[in-house]
Amino acid sequence: MLLAAGCGAFDSEPPVIAFDRDFDAVGRSPAMELTVSDADSPLQGVRVVLTQDEQEVVLVDDAFDDPALQTVSYDLGGLIADTFQPQEGPARLTVTASDDSAGNNEGAASRDFRFDLYPPELQLLSPLLYINQGGSANVLYRVSDDADVSGVQVGPHFFPGFPAEVPGDEDARFALFAVAYDLPADTPVMLVARDVVGNESLTRVSNRVSPRAIRERDIHVDDDFLRKVVPEIMSRTREIRDQGSLVDTYVEINSRLRELNHARIRELSAASGGEFLWEGGFLQLSNSQVEALFADRRTYYYDGEPIDRQDHVGFDLSVVARYPIEAANSGRVVLAEYFGIYGNAVIIDHGAGLMSLYGHMSSIDVGPDQNVERGQILGRSGETGLAGGDHLHFGLFLHGVPVNPIEWWDPRWIEDHVLDPFDIAAPAPQQLSEAVQ
Numbered sequence: 001m002l003l004a005a006g007c008g009a010f011d012s013e014p015p016v017i018a019f020d021r022d023f024d025a026v027g028r029s030p031a032m033e034l035t036v037s038d039a040d041s042p043l044q045g046v047r048v049v050l051t052q053d054e055q056e057v058v059l060v061d062d063a064f065d066d067p068a069l070q071t072v073s074y075d076l077g078g079l080i081a082d083t084f085q086p087q088e089g090p091a092r093l094t095v096t097a098s099d100d101s102a103g104n105n106e107g108a109a110s111r112d113f114r115f116d117l118y119p120p121e122l123q124l125l126s127p128l129l130y131i132n133q134g135g136s137a138n139v140l141y142r143v144s145d146d147a148d149v150s151g152v153q154v155g156p157h158f159f160p161g162f163p164a165e166v167p168g169d170e171d172a173r174f175a176l177f178a179v180a181y182d183l184p185a186d187t188p189v190m191l192v193a194r195d196v197v198g199n200e201s202l203t204r205v206s207n208r209v210s211p212r213a214i215r216e217r218d219i220h221v222d223d224d225f226l227r228k229v230v231p232e233i234m235s236r237t238r239e240i241r242d243q244g245s246l247v248d249t250y251v252e253i254n255s256r257l258r259e260l261n262h263a264r265i266r267e268l269s270a271a272s273g274g275e276f277l278w279e280g281g282f283l284q285l286s287n288s289q290v291e292a293l294f295a296d297r298r299t300y301y302y303d304g305e306p307i308d309r310q311d312h313v314g315f316d317l318s319v320v321a322r323y324p325i326e327a328a329n330s331g332r333v334v335l336a337e338y339f340g341i342y343g344n345a346v347i348i349d350h351g352a353g354l355m356s357l358y359g360h361m362s363s364i365d366v367g368p369d370q371n372v373e374r375g376q377i378l379g380r381s382g383e384t385g386l387a388g389g390d391h392l393h394f395g396l397f398l399h400g401v402p403v404n405p406i407e408w409w410d411p412r413w414i415e416d417h418v419l420d421p422f423d424i425a426a427p428a429p430q431q432l433s434e435a436v437q
């Protein structure tokens with residue numbers, strides 16, 4: 001504070017007028033707060049006027065008679081939404097405030113800004129898609145350049161779009177997205193475009209999600225298993241504390257550490273760029289036997305009592321001990337370290353939010369930021385982390401949402417569902433503007 005407090009009647013500073021944020025453009029009901037405060041005198045009055053063309057509305061006209069009142073705040077966004085009929089275009093807010101000092105100091109401020117009321121233009125270029133619960137899809141669309149963000153929203157999960165290489169069409173975008181295996185099959189799958197002030201366009205992407213049968217599996221854990229996995233994971237994981245018994249610590253690992261590991265995968269996805277780093281079908285580990293399927297719902301028992309329930313978001317594949325682990329496709333290594341329930345693990349970013357995870361390895365031969373080829377050896381299989389025996393845990397994630405690898409192991413599925421959508425002949429831009437009028 002610049003002025004010494006306690007000047008009383010000789011206060012020479014007017015009230016301070018402050019908005020909670022800078023704004024050049026706002027939507028129909030902006031989130032915006034105004035605070036008026038005076039350092040040493042009570043406030044006497046505050047007046048806020050909003051003008052646009054011929055329209056002038058007094059949002060606030062307060063006179064105070066409270067010797068203790070030196071600060072007031074207003075929800076300007078709410079007042080605008082309740083009392084003003086905004087038009088697209090420029091507007092001005094004028095604020096005046098006076099204090100109760102001898103000089104009745106008056107402060108004034110005004111802000112020029114735009115009301116932006118129209119959402120971005122959004123056009124679905126792909127036909128309506130059929131998607132499997134737990135499965136992936138690719139959608140092609142076009143969005144106007146006033147969009148700040150666009151992509152596909154499926155329940156709580158957002159899958160951002162990236163520029164699509166469609167000749168002569170700079171507004172074309174694509175988004176790889178998934179309907180998570182644990183979302184209801186009737187969850188709406190919506191294309192979304194939002195501008196900086198929050199105006200939003202929505203378009204339905206899919207009419208039907210094919211439900212997937214859930215496989216229930218019982219897992220019995222015994223003391224031998226707990227003694228094998230719990231001390232190792234604890235010794236290498238800061239986040240997990242001893243819960244007083246092996247079985248309680250195991251449940252903490254199986255539930256909370258599992259969630260922390262998956263949160264980290266979501267974080268890593270944020271850095272995935274829009275370029276496909278892969279080519280051709282994804283490889284299932286050569287010569288491997290499937291030991292456990294994607295999204296098995298597991299109930300864990302100890303001493304005959306259920307102690308936990310978790311979903312297995314990948315495939316367990318086994319060959320022989322210390323089998324060389326092949327990269328399912330080309331990409332960039334984003335994690336190569338001891339990684340909680342997955343033990344020694346490698347995560348490869350394949351671009352556009354798609355990542356593959358290799359868990360329980362005995363050794364790792366690659367490092368972070370390394371580019372790897374399809375089939376390149378990443379290390380050897382093992383039983384680190386939450387593993388009872390030597391096997392590979394293979395997981396695929398789209399922006400952190402686990403997806404069924406079966407689709408990506410099938411080159412025909414990739415052709416039909418990931419690559420073919422790019423071949424849709426896009427209408428010329430003039431046709432678009434006619435279509436949205």
Ligand SMILES: [Zn+2]
Nearest residue numbers: 314315316393
């Ligand atoms: Zn597994």
